[in-house]
């Protein structure tokens with residue numbers, strides 16, 4: 447009996463190894479529709495890597511983005527892209543710039559801003575817009591407020607058409623999980639969970655401060671993540687005790703960070719839904735949506751390696767990402783779709799422009815609680831910024 451089981455086990459191991467070998471080194475599983483089949487089982491997988499879309503028509507293409515209609519729509523508009531010096535933000539900015547948009551990218555240092563500006567302007571084609579840079583660190587509310595004040599003072603002549611809430615990071619700390627046995631969160635400058643503030647909360651503050659300066663038909667686009675499907679049992683904290691508590695203390699530091707990242711990314715989807723309901727589905731022309739860019743080959747993975755001991759990180763970095771991930775421009779494409787399509791509101795998308803429902807984000811009471819919690823956390827920075835663009839908007843309406 448035991449020897450029969452061992453033989454069966456050996457056969458299974460051999461079959462799995464052959465299948466994995468085929469997956470990594472041949473295109474047979476792709477041609478068989480294996481990945482497409484997997485994504486019908488689990489929406490998290492839709493578009494996560496290009497192979498998962500093999501044979502499925504894209505919901506949006508570069509041809510559509512670089513069409514005369516899109517150029518006509520975007521030319522002369524204003525966009526802000528947070529974290530626009532690198533990766534997906536850089537490619538969002540580049541594509542907007544190439545379609546006639548005046549883009550302001552935010553970065554954490556003058557050098558990063560200058561390098562990105564030079565690279566984007568060097569690629570600008572016939573229809574290029576203008577490229578501006580400003581400093582902002584989303585780990586500090588003071589920095590966010592200062593950016594908003596600078597922006598409003600500098601660009602008082604035209605309302606904001608597009609806000610791309612893209613700046614973000616994931617694993618941020620401890621080389622060694624043993625360094626953090628009580629799973630205490632790393633906090634940002636304002637004493638708030640770092641990932642929550644950097645990825646989500648500072649963008650809430652930015653929206654609240656810039657809201658009076660938005661154009662009619664403004665589009666707000668969050669770069670979220672499929673990690674939003676993987677969060678704490680409470681989904682998203684709506685009070686400080688939960689946000690900073692250690693309700694699941696058995697978790698290793700790596701898992702804590704993983705779930706904290708998922709929490710911050712789910713918050714973005716919940717926020718879009720909360721705002722959409724606040725604005726009113728029928729009455730408001732402002733749209734807010736979130737998208738997962740896919741697994742995208744960007745600097746975010748080098749940063750992970752630099753700070754964390756994630757299991758299998760080298761394998762991810764050296765094998766999976768270069769071979770299977772989206773390239774950064776294609777990671778930006780769904781965000782560009784959301785900036786150019788006015789009928790999507792409070793929704794969440796995967797590449798390329800495929801709407802996906804995350805059941806964790808549909809709870810309206812959670813959406814409202816998160817909004818109220820966010821208001822509470824940023825309240826000291828909410829004094830309205832004085833500026834004249836709103837008056838211009840009102841005339842335009």
Ligand SMILES: NC(=O)c1ccc[n+]([C@@H]2O[C@H](COP(=O)([O-])OP(=O)(O)OC[C@H]3O[C@@H](n4cnc5c(N)ncnc54)[C@H](OP(=O)(O)O)[C@@H]3O)[C@@H](O)[C@H]2O)c1
Nearest residue numbers: 529532533534583584585612613614671741742744745746
């Ligand atoms: N790459 C993926 O596979 C993937 C998947 C799902 C979601 N995302 C999301 O996509 C967004 C862009 O990431 P990426 O992949 O393009 O990575 P990236 O190349 O590292 O870009 C991240 C951008 O955010 C900025 N940023 C990080 N912390 C910041 C802070 N405290 N204040 C201001 N800016 C800050 C970075 O600035 P520095 O250059 O100064 O670090 C950089 O400009 C993130 O929100 C990320 O969560 C990425």
